[in-house]
Amino acid sequence: MAVDVAYPELVWLKDPIDPMTGKPTGRAPSRRHKAKCSHFVTDDAGNLLGPPPYRASETQMRILPACKTCASVLSGPRETYVMWGIHNDQPDIDPVADKAVRIGWDEAGDLSTVASTRDGFKELLAVTMPEIEQGAIAGAAGTLYRFVHEIKVGDIIVCPNRSKRTLNIGRVTGEYEFHPNQRLYRQWRPVEWLQVDVARDELSTAAQNEISSLITLFKIVTGREEIEQLTAQPPTSEADFTWTAFYAELADRILAYGADREALLEKVWTAAEKSGVPHLFKYLKGDRRVDRSYGPLRDVDPFTVMASFNRGIKTDARAAIAAAFATEFGVSAEPPTQFSGIPTANNLKSWFIRFEVDRGANDVDALWHLVSSAVDYAKGANESTRENLVSAFDECATGNTRLLTMGIYWIRPQTFAAYDSVNAGYIKSELPKLAESLTLGAKISGEQFLSNTEVLQSWLASGESEFEDVWDLSHAAFLHAAGGSDTMSADEPTPTEGAPLPGQADVTEVGEPYDLGSVREDGCFLPEDELRPMLERLKSKKNLVLQGPPGTGKTWLARRLGWALCEERDPRRVQILQFHPSLAYEDFVRGWRPSTSRTGGGLSLEDGPFIQMCHQAAADPEHAWVLVIEEINRGNPAQVLGELLTLIEADKRSESAAMRLAYPRTPDERFFVPSNLHIIGTMNVADRSLAIVDMALRRRFAFIELRPRLGSDWVEYVSQLGYDPKLLEVYGQRVDALNEQISSDAALGRHYCVGHSYFTPAVELEATELDTKGWWERVVETDVRPLLEEYWFDRRHLAEEAYGLLVGA
Secondary structure, three states: OEEOOOOOOOEEOOOOEOOOOOOEOOOOOOHHHHHHOOOOOEOOOOOEOOOOOOOOOHHHHHHOOOOHHHHHHHOOOOOOOOEEEEOOOOOOOOHHHHOEEEEOOHHHOOHHHOOOOHHHHHHHHHHHOOOOOHHHHHHHHHHHHHHHHHOOOOOEEEEEEOOOOEEEEEEEOOOOEEOOOOOOOOEEEEEEEEEEEEEHHHOOHHHHHHHOOOOOEEEOOOOHHHHHHHHOOOOOOOOOOOHHHHHHHHHHHHHOOOOOHHHHHHHHHHHHHHHOOHHHHHHHHOEEOOOOOEEOOOOOOHHHHHHOOOEOOOHHHHHHHHHHHHHHHOOOOOOOOOOOOOOEEOHHHOOOOOOHHHOOOOHHHHHHHHHHHHHHHHHOOOHHHHHHHHHHHHHHOOOOOHHHHHHHHHHOOOOOOOOOHHHHHHHHHHOHHHHOOOOOOOOOOHHHHHHHHHHHHHHHHOOOOOOOOHHHHHHHHHHHHOOOOOOOOOOOOOOEOOOOOOOOOOOOOOOEEOOHHHHHHOOOOOOHHHHHHHHHHHHHHOEEEEEEOOOOOHHHHHHHHHHHHHOEEOOOOEEEEEOOOOOOHHHHOEEEEEEEEOOEEEEEEEEOHHHHHHHHHHOOOOOOEEEEEEOOOOOOHHHHHOOHHHHOOHHHOOHHHOEOOOOOOOOOOOEOOOOOEEEEEEEEOOOOOOOOOOHHHHHHOEEEEOOOOOOHHHHHHHHOOOOOHHHHHHHHHHHHHHHHHHHHOOOOOHHHOOOHHHHOOOOOHHHHOOOHHHHHHHHHHHHHHHHHHHHOOOOHHHHHHHHHHHHOO
């Protein structure tokens, strides 16, 4: 044991603790990490003072900034648990109200009296439930055994609600219980519910597919990390608004460089070096210039400068950059260490300007004009400053204006509010009377922004408001979005504008306007003139298939085309499911399902997800609804759809064309697909194991082919994550050359091209602990090389040549 030099009253444990086992590991954090982590105290020369802290007391953790790399060993042994998924197929059973999860096999009786072996459970079922087929006994016995003996107190339970397309997430609080007085499903495990009715669309497609398992009880592996993020409770902190004076003064200092932006950029690069985190400025050094070369920004606006420490990076890094700016620009106000109530830009959208090659001649000047107009209005509102603010805002408002309002809030937080999705959503849900007087859409005009500003200031000054300042309101909005904790740090899931980085919560409000421009803003590499025909075919044909090679973003685009058709980002009206080889008509449309009743086992007629969504769409005829079917040819579409092949046709979407289903509820029941339900299928045409789509299905769908896109849009998107744009351009050309070779191969063809998704990283370069070249080589080695070897399994030399082409060997 040792005493910490900086905090002598605190004692450190000598050995690192493994967070999963609770035992000493004999390992220390890496030397590289020690060099930059604030948990390790150093002198001016960078030498460590005293032993590094391996596990801190609770007090120490509150004093020092949070750190993901150290968190597992600093905070001591972490509770280990298994995450289980369990399905409730009984609509009359409410797990939340029961404070428990339940399963059937009631005839087996009290399972606590059974020998705690799988064989014991098999023998019990064979005796008590002889109607179970011999081949199914092992599976049923395994489920019951896991429910009683493998689920432990403290394990996490995820219980999907299929009818609502939501999840209930809880923690097991007690041992197995048998409730003999219940009508059905008498086997119980008590649960404390942590999150209720979480939209399934909060999870990735892979995680959603995992929890859609038809098995009653199963372990969750793929979606575990995402579900952990949904249940994480960030540490609460006192609100600190001392940043407001610093931000306003720094904006004034930056504004003084309007006529000498070259000098401003020099100060930015100097501050980057002084901050100790210069690598966090690499994203500003990948501008694509008019001559098609790449290099550092040669022109900049004040918002983009401010965004360098108001984006998705850690709190201690934000504080370090702010302190460096204070020194470099001579700001007298105290640099902030906390950032309560500040919305941060998404790392992929933290430039307020476009690439130089795409930039208009007056684009940067317009942003400078907006900053000065906002500052003048804040000094004194009159007809002249109002008119200037409105015109300057409109000149810059070329698309979604949420980010623009965030930038104006940064420079004058005492006057203006940010109308990002978190603040707008909070005002709509918690302050509906105020919301009626404001315009809170994703795109607003200068007149609307001015009106919002003056209405909000008047409301704050009135007796109706519980808030004194704009930042109080913004802080409350983020607390609300985070479930009670201010999550301004990127160390925790952070509400940000736009599509979130992995590990961040997507808190984009339901109902936010969405169009083809929004698809592009989300990171689509297709131009709008190619997206527009897709949306037109979906509207008129009502059924669309996106087909293409693996990795071309078919499901990603399908979801967003659905939102664009609905004209708002609404996961409730755009739902996703996946076809698989064992899927049948009875699963998708309607069929008989096993159920348990007072008199024993039986069958009940249950609607599948398609019928359920038809009912939802029919109840909301004024709005479009979209069903996305992943891998539509992975099952047998004609068999799964049945009579729907006729009913989904655009000219059969009426009551006059209604037909009798294979399993009617009454002899007279007739069914038709509502005209406001649209279907988007995705199809991988490269997989030889998949079914060939028959002509009947082809006639009812419009087919659009997606191709790999590794051009300038891809380079721009990936470079904003810190990857070298010059290398990316070279790598894109290599993939294009490879795809030309694949397309011309008679045994393969264009359907086997390698898509851009393989090469579009989900994390920033820093998180990989590699340089761009090392990242590329790792992706090619682990993700693409096996694919090439499968393509050319009988011509291995071609696979090796293609691999060499990609890595530049």
